Amino acid sequence: MWSLQKIANTIHEWLNTTFNSTIATTIEMVIAGVAVITLFALLGLVLVLMERRVAAWMQIRLGPNRVGPQGLLQSMADTIKLLVKEGLTPNGADKFLFNLAPFIAMIVAMLLMAPIAFAKDFQLWDLNIGVLYISSVSSIMVISILMAGWSSNNKYSLMGAMRSGAQIVSYELSAGLAILTIIVPIGSLQFSEIVQSQVNGWWIFKGHIPAIIAFVIFMIAVTAETNRAPFDLAEAESELTAGFHTEYSGMKFALFFLSEYVNVFIVCAVGATLFLGGWMPFHIGHWESFNHMMDYIPSSVWFFGKTFALIFLIMWFRWTFPRLRIDQLLNLEWKYLLPISMFNLLLMTALAILGWYF
Amino acid sequence: MVEALGSTQEGNLIINVGPQHPATHGVLHLVITLNGETIVHVEPHLGYIHRSIEKMCESLTYRQFIYVTSRMDYLSSHINNHACALTVEKGMQIEVPARAQVIRILMDELTRIASHELWWGAMAMDLGAFTPFFHAFRERESINDIMEETCGARLTMNYIVPGGVMQDIHPNFQNRVKAFLKMYKSKIHEYDEMVTGNIIFQNRMKNIGVLSAEDAISYGCTGPTARGSGVSSDIRKIYPYEIYNQLDFDEVLEHGGDSFSRYMVRIREMQESIKIIEQLIDHIPEGDFQAKTKAVLKLPKGEFYTRVETARGELGVYIVSEGGTTPYRIKFRSPGFSNLSVLNHIARGSKLGDLVAMMGTLDLVIPDIDR
């Protein structure tokens, strides 16, 4: 069985024997950076096409199926189109901030890739506060949105950006509480330990009722955090304003667009790790033979499979539900999600103390 | 699409929701005065698709002018043609054979269902749910296929003429309509599942754009806009034409007056149209499909008015004739014009995002308003 961990180990040893350790580390960092950027590009291509085909099948039509077999080259065509578009900067815009905003969005997305465990022992940076790091760095996203809205010199971009900012900041609370709820029985914020603790079953099964409620709240909150429908008021197409990225065109718009999809991937990856076991195969308690059989499927396949299942769930939300108004959105958060998640946290703590989980 | 014009003295902002709309209502220009996010005043500017239909009809004979009225409210094109044909028949005292009457009513009701389907899909799309649009078009395409087989066209049919209909129905017509009814009844519950019962949708439609019954009457609203406020205004019941007085169907009334009531009126109207079609489809009488008329039609001197119930409300056709082969003056009383006039009244005080929901429930087709 090939494994990403073995490939990484081989490269690491070869580099250390060929160069001295400083240069080897530098080269490793460069390789990691290039790998992350490649992953970005691939994810962008795959997710855009997946969204269009999923949307089409739900709408009883075929998706893009002309460019390349089954439409696989459609994303390439879209990329080329966005590259050759003219990148306009509006007249009165604050040029520095206007150009900086999409890059901050990308940088945040790249930073968030660091602690995620893609396969067994295959992480860029296994820090001991991994979950807290993800929670806090994703808040920087708000800065890039507000920067984009403000520097466009357009009243409607600003309105859209402020609405989006309010939405993200509110829903971070619920997402954070949902994460806290599932961390209570785990006892550690480190990603490798979180995945290891699920060796006898995923937390969504082990933590039964509070874990399921936390999972539902988490999915709703991250849909709102990444500005996806039904919470996509800030970038709605048939409402009257067009959102914080109105004035962006060409490659800068492509960066915003890409960073939205990569954000969806990252929050689904976090959800898959916390609730569905990350790269851990589907184990049931101590059924050794069953667990051993499940181990044959490589861990990266498990991880990407779970993440893409959650991404499909988020896409399913988008194409089924109408949009919420801004006051209904904030209403939902402060009057429904937050009290329920606080109560859920108490419930999980009580269960953890009493030991009533598997 | 959206640009700032300037500010008034009190710090209000004036924006244009310009003729090119992201929503699907046609070329309507709204000048909205906003105070923060609250709407203070809405002023529609019309005329972007004015094609002087009424003036054109003054140079066309009574057989020729009907085709151009299909293009007024293109979603209920049969009903527009029907109104014109009825007015000409009233003037010339032509007796329409029973077969033609039944065929005309069948075509009218199928058109009503198709129009309400498109309305439903476009309404859901304005609110952000993109999927119901395609599901609505699946039903609408079935109806378009039926029309294509009998009338030869899918949108502007020009099938109803003074005296009856232009050609007899295709031999396949009855089977196709029955197959359509069967398919439609199996899909109706999906509309409830996907849109009507959805909690997000209900929250965006309830208590938005409340129109009281007195206001509906004083602004001259007709059709589902008025029936959603409890005003009984179905022309098929109050001034029945053709054989509507012999058919068994209910007039759909709701008393809430808000957007959700207007929505439910149209959904239930689709089911009433199904009832009418079911009563008629097996009992199309034999006979002529067109009454024998002279080759050149000449209306006697005088004024003639007929009103019918289109999918949007009451359409009135008023012909002033001086005794020649072409009318002296034709005036169409369009339902959309009066329904649009109520937009300022119901939009005052609500948020910008609700305007889209309100315009959707008024069911505006701008070529009907501008003619």
Added chain:
Amino acid sequence: MFLKDYINDVYGAVKSLLVGMRRTGYYFTHHKEIITQQYPDNRATLDLPERFKGEVVMPHDANNEHRCTGCTACELACPNGTIKVITKFEVNAEGKKKKAIDKLVYHLELCTMCNLCVVACPSDAIKMAQTFEHSVYDRSEFTKILNNPGSKIMEGVE
């Protein structure tokens, strides 16, 4: 009391959302419901109804004969001047001068496909064809002469 309403609200809301998701999930998995026709690829099997109003044509039989007598009923019936009938006088078999059709000029760019000309024709000379791909690169191709060159009227048509 408030708590009971709250819980009922949440339960009803979640149930309605799940019902909607089940419906779209059904359509996602059942591909036989897809009704898209892949148009340019299915031209060979495309089958339009015989009454479809595509454009006006004058059918000619195997001997290049048509049924048009040049009576200009279609020109009078047309609402917007799409048809122009140009007649000539020709000497028929008995030596008498008779009016016959020289050219039936048909402006496809003006036609609204309303069918009034076909209904008005007393000798069934013109009918509607089922073509719908009318785009051309040169606008003058829209002005069509409906009767073939060198054709004449059939025997016995009046």
